[in-house]
Amino acid sequence: MKSAEEIFEILKNEFGEAIISIEKDLPTEPIISINPFEIKKVCMFLRDNEELKFDSLMVLSGVDDANGEKIKDEDGTEIIKGGTLSVYYHLYSIPFKHKVTLKVSTPRENPQVESVESVWKCADWHEREAYDMFGIIFLNHPDLRRILMPYDWEAGYPLRKDYKNPEFYQGMKVPY
Amino acid sequence: MGLLDKEFSDGNIVITKVEDLFNWARLSSIWQLGFGLACCAIEMMATSASHYDFDRFGVIPRNTPRQADAIIISGTVTLKMALRIKRLYEQMPEPKYIISMGSCANCGGPYWEHGYHVLKGVDRVIPVDVYVPGCPPRPEALLEGLLKLQEKIRNESLMKKSV
Amino acid sequence: MALKTETMILNMGPQHPSTHGVLRLELELEGELIKNVKPHIGYLHRCFEKHAEAMTYPQVIPYTDRMDYLASMYNNFGYVLAVEKLLGIQVPERVEYIRVIMGELQRIASHLVAIGTYGLDIGAFTPFLYCFRDREKILSLFEMTCGARLLYNYMWIGGLSHDIHPDFVRLTKEFIKSFRPTIDELNYLLSYNKIFIERTANIGVLPLDTAINYGVTGPVLRGSGLAFDLRKNEPYSIYDRFDFDIPVGKGLMGTVGDCWDRYYVRVQEMEQSLRIIEQAIDQIPEGDVQAAIPKRIKPPKGTVYFRVENPRGELGYFIISDGSPNPFRVKVRAPSFVNLEVLGELCKGHLVADVVAILGSIDIVLGEVDR
Numbered sequence: 001m002k003s004a005e006e007i008f009e010i011l012k013n014e015f016g017e018a019i020i021s022i023e024k025d026l027p028t029e030p031i032i033s034i035n036p037f038e039i040k041k042v043c044m045f046l047r048d049n050e051e052l053k054f055d056s057l058m059v060l061s062g063v064d065d066a067n068g069e070k071i072k073d074e075d076g077t078e079i080i081k082g083g084t085l086s087v088y089y090h091l092y093s094i095p096f097k098h099k100v101t102l103k104v105s106t107p108r109e110n111p112q113v114e115s116v117e118s119v120w121k122c123a124d125w126h127e128r129e130a131y132d133m134f135g136i137i138f139l140n141h142p143d144l145r146r147i148l149m150p151y152d153w154e155a156g157y158p159l160r161k162d163y164k165n166p167e168f169y170q171g172m173k174v175p176y
Numbered sequence: 177m178g179l180l181d182k183e184f185s186d187g188n189i190v191i192t193k194v195e196d197l198f199n200w201a202r203l204s205s206i207w208q209l210g211f212g213l214a215c216c217a218i219e220m221m222a223t224s225a226s227h228y229d230f231d232r233f234g235v236i237p238r239n240t241p242r243q244a245d246a247i248i249i250s251g252t253v254t255l256k257m258a259l260r261i262k263r264l265y266e267q268m269p270e271p272k273y274i275i276s277m278g279s280c281a282n283c284g285g286p287y288w289e290h291g292y293h294v295l296k297g298v299d300r301v302i303p304v305d306v307y308v309p310g311c312p313p314r315p316e317a318l319l320e321g322l323l324k325l326q327e328k329i330r331n332e333s334l335m336k337k338s339v
Numbered sequence: 340m341a342l343k344t345e346t347m348i349l350n351m352g353p354q355h356p357s358t359h360g361v362l363r364l365e366l367e368l369e370g371e372l373i374k375n376v377k378p379h380i381g382y383l384h385r386c387f388e389k390h391a392e393a394m395t396y397p398q399v400i401p402y403t404d405r406m407d408y409l410a411s412m413y414n415n416f417g418y419v420l421a422v423e424k425l426l427g428i429q430v431p432e433r434v435e436y437i438r439v440i441m442g443e444l445q446r447i448a449s450h451l452v453a454i455g456t457y458g459l460d461i462g463a464f465t466p467f468l469y470c471f472r473d474r475e476k477i478l479s480l481f482e483m484t485c486g487a488r489l490l491y492n493y494m495w496i497g498g499l500s501h502d503i504h505p506d507f508v509r510l511t512k513e514f515i516k517s518f519r520p521t522i523d524e525l526n527y528l529l530s531y532n533k534i535f536i537e538r539t540a541n542i543g544v545l546p547l548d549t550a551i552n553y554g555v556t557g558p559v560l561r562g563s564g565l566a567f568d569l570r571k572n573e574p575y576s577i578y579d580r581f582d583f584d585i586p587v588g589k590g591l592m593g594t595v596g597d598c599w600d601r602y603y604v605r606v607q608e609m610e611q612s613l614r615i616i617e618q619a620i621d622q623i624p625e626g627d628v629q630a631a632i633p634k635r636i637k638p639p640k641g642t643v644y645f646r647v648e649n650p651r652g653e654l655g656y657f658i659i660s661d662g663s664p665n666p667f668r669v670k671v672r673a674p675s676f677v678n679l680e681v682l683g684e685l686c687k688g689h690l691v692a693d694v695v696a697i698l699g700s701i702d703i704v705l706g707e708v709d710r
Contacts, residue, residue, distance in 0.1 A: 028424065028643045055551055059644065061657055061670035088657070090644050094551065094567065101644070122554030125680050133388075148381040148709060149293065150256045158292050159388060165292050169255050176288050176296050211354060213361055214383055214706055215408035215489060218452070225471035239356045257361060257382045260353050286401065290393050291386045312489050 001098045004030040007052065015042060029101055031088075036104040036113040037139075039089075043119045046091060046100075054091040054100065057120040061088050062130035066161045068108060079162045085111045085134055106136065115141040133159040195334050202245070202271065203329040206322070209244035209264070210237035213251025216278035219312045220250045228315035233322060241267040246325070248318075249304075252280035252287065253295045265302045273329070275321055276304045279311040286311070346374055349691075353382050357460045357695045360705030364682075364698075368691065376686045376694065378679060383709040391669035396422055396636045397496060399669065404490040406671065407707040409452050410650045412445035412481075415494040420575060421645035421656040422496050425638040433626035434498050435577045440511070440619050441481075441493065443612040447518075448477045449650040450605045457602060457699040458529050461538050466529045473521055476514055483507065497632040511620055515613055522610060530606060539602065540593030543685040543697035547596070553681045557652025557674050558608065559701055562588035562601035569648040581618050583611045598700035605702075608650075637664055649674055651702055671710055675703040 008022045011032070018038035024030045034042055046054040068083025089102040104113055115138035116123045127138045128147040135157040138144055146153065155166040165174055212220055224230045224237065238244045241264045253261060265274070276298050279285035284296030298304065305328060308321035351364040358364070361382035367375040387406060391399045403418045404411040416438060423430065455470030478488045483504045485493045493500050529535055545555075547563045560567060566585045570578040586607035588600030638660040646655035652674025659668040678701050685697050 028641055031642070056554055058554075058646070058653070059655055059657055059670065059672035061668075063659060063668050063670075088642075090655075090657070094565075097572070101642075120554065121552050122677055122680060125676065146381075148384040150381070158386070163292075170259065172255060172258055172295060172300055174255070174292070176284060209354075210356055214385075215405055217360070218408060218489060222471060222475070225475075226468045227472065227475045241354075252383065252385055254382060254384055256384070257353060260382075264354060286405070287385050287390070290389050292389065293384050293386055314488065 001096060002052070003098075004032065004100055007098075007100050008032055010049075010052070011042065011045075014045060018042065029099075031101045031103050033103050033105070036087075036106050038114070039102070039104055040114045040116050040119065040140075042102075043089075043091075043116045047119055051096075052093065052098075053095050054093045056092050056094060057116070057122055057126075058090040058092050058099075059088075060090075060116075060123055060126040060130065062086070062134040062136055062159070063088060064134060064160050065105070070162075077162075077164055080108070080160075083108050085136055087113055087130060087136065089116075111136040112139055113137070114139050117141055133157060135160070195332075198334065199330050199332055203326040205234040205236075206246045206273070206325070207236050207238050207244050209241050209247040209268070210239060211247055211249065211264070213249070213253065213257070214280065216250035216281070216312045219315060220248060220277065220318065223315040223318050228319065230319075230322075233319075233326075235322065241265075242269065244268055245271070246273040246275060248275045248277050249281045249298045250277040252285060253298045253301075254293050255295055256293070258295045258298075258301050261298065262301050273306075273325055274298075274302055274304045275306045275308060275325060277308045277318060277321065278313060279309060282307050282309060344369070351694070358698065359456065359703060362703070362705055362708075364694065366691065366694065371690045373686050373689055373691065373694065376683045378682060380679070380705075380708050383705045385706075385710065387671065387710045388669055391666055393665065395664045396638075396666060399666070400495065401490070401492045403671075404492060405706060406673065406710055407649065407651065407654075407675070407704050408489060409704055410445050410449040411490050412441050412493060413647065413649050413654065415491065416442055416576075417645065417647040417649070417654045418656050419494045419496050420647065421643055421658055422636070422638065424645055425641065425643045425658060425660060426496075426633070426636070428497055428631055428633065430497060430631050431626045431628070432577075432624045434628050434631070436619055436623045437499060437503060437628070438494060439576055439578065439581075440616055440623075441484075443615045443619075444477050444480065444511075446612050446650045447609050448474050450609050451477075453605055453650075453702045454525065454529070454602070457702075458535075460695050460699045461535060463529060463532070463535065466525060469521070469525065469528070473518060476517075480507065480510060480514065483510070495629075495632060496636060498630065499628040502628045508620055508623070511616065515617060515620075518613065519610075522606065526606065530603060536592050536599060538693075539598040539696055539700070542593075542598045542689060542693050543700065544594045545596045545681065545685060549684060550596075550681070553684070554677045555652070555681055557649065557678070558601055558604045559652065559678050559681070561586065562604045562700075563596035564588055569646060569653060573646075575645075575647060578615075581615050583614050586611065598696050601700040601702075635664070637662065646672070651675055651704065651707070652678060673707040673710060675701075675705075675707040676710075679703050679708055 011019050018035045020033040022032050063086045065084045068080045084105040086105045092099050130136050132146045281298045287294040306321050306325045347368045349366045353361040353363045363379040365377040403414040451470040451474045455467040458466035485491050485501050545563050550563045566587050568585045586604050592599045640662045642659045644657045646653050655672035657670040661667040
């Protein structure tokens, strides 16, 4: 069983500046931040390395950090400019029983992250959901389209903090 | 009062109005389309099981809308599903009845405020006859809803269109 | 000269008697053989995560009930344990014991629905009625405790909403005594029935390394031979004090990892849950179930990921808190969402009628898949 700091050291030796930092003074678990375009190489290494063997991806979730500046649009609605969207990965190893949390951050205006679907197949639907809810584009994903919302939903990405509901959808009134 | 009150002396002849006969036949065998969406569907299944039997009222689940009299919308109706419900409703032959079961199908339920994908009440796409409140309604409440529907059918008329 | 052939696309639409809810499957067929299955979901997407950001921490608990509506005690359990880990509070012993008993009763009730509807899909109507009759007994125990039959809102952060009724222990012991013969009756009716075995053995075989790569958990993973159960591998609450086994699929009727194995793992798990309840019911200590509930719930800034063993698999809650009374982000890792991805792999090369058998053995709940 390895702790998060030891895993951070191993990754830093292997990949150098693709690994950005580790946040240690949180109440529950340390988080390792990684460059969004190198995440696939790092995950492939984490899965295949003999000492680490992270063979199961527990969850992959998109988060809207809401750390940009809030400005008011022409019609009085509040939108957020700047800031980041993040993706968190929680990994677990069945033979060795250790866990690690990874995080990547991308700019809000052009969110792009490398897809890890070729490493663990279960990331397929999780990434489609992150795209559907936040608009994060996963590069090299085999089939990136909406999964929970209707395929012709035009009104944006629902879980962003500045999302506004449309008035009508195909003839049905949406608000209460 | 029922049909058997008007028997003649030898017992095989009954005098009644045609309307009453049709209404009695329709309300005694309402065949429902088995359409469960969410948590209320489990209570509907429990109503059809042996503890709170649905079959003693003549209600049998059918699998296709073209052979069903009634549809029980049990569960939350989302925008994606509402278009399909409209199509199912149009596939049912007349006379047809809709029971809206549960808070979500009546008015959007607990998701009324922030649900961006929830249709706030199924009566925005199809006309509803009986609303059964509850989240989820107890099986006894659903049986009461069925009895109210039977009462509505009993008062229908062949000549005038019922609203 | 060669004949030109093409595959046919058949739609198993959102309204279908055997899809366990609103799921749409697009089948690509060559005659009766399946070449590809594409599931389309989202017909029950009820925006749980957006609601969780707008409510306070205790107000989210009724919404967690409604995700997996067949195991709502366990949904509450997972969320409450995650928030308690973030807050760092310790609940009284009485609360822990009652939570475990309620959780295991809920597991039995959920497996009864899974087995009953699986028999209904295959064509056997009687086990459905038998399973629902026993489920009514469990639901009346729950109703006596907290007043609701299906969606409870029972486990609160730091405690419970109501204490148990004085008759609860006696009635639960009567239930355990009357339920053991029912499992034997169910085996006799359904599990060793020749027609059932013909329809489920050697169908939908899931190899173990595919299962781990796809991230499946729960009875689906245990049916493929790996004894991985979060109650034993990463014990939470007080599960480490009880003595129970983890049933795995052994390929008794066919290959390891086929539909019969996954079904039989569920039947055996009901027996193990009875063992846990028997051990716990005699040891409930005295105490106050609402003593540790904090007046104001404002966790410190941070993230937590906590997972519990739902009847369907690993249910995980990823909560990000920014110090305010409302959560910043709640992400639910639903077991049925991940287990459903493996359907495309399992159905290749089988007949159309086997899709129903395979889908029933994975045991999904659409409220969880779509959240």
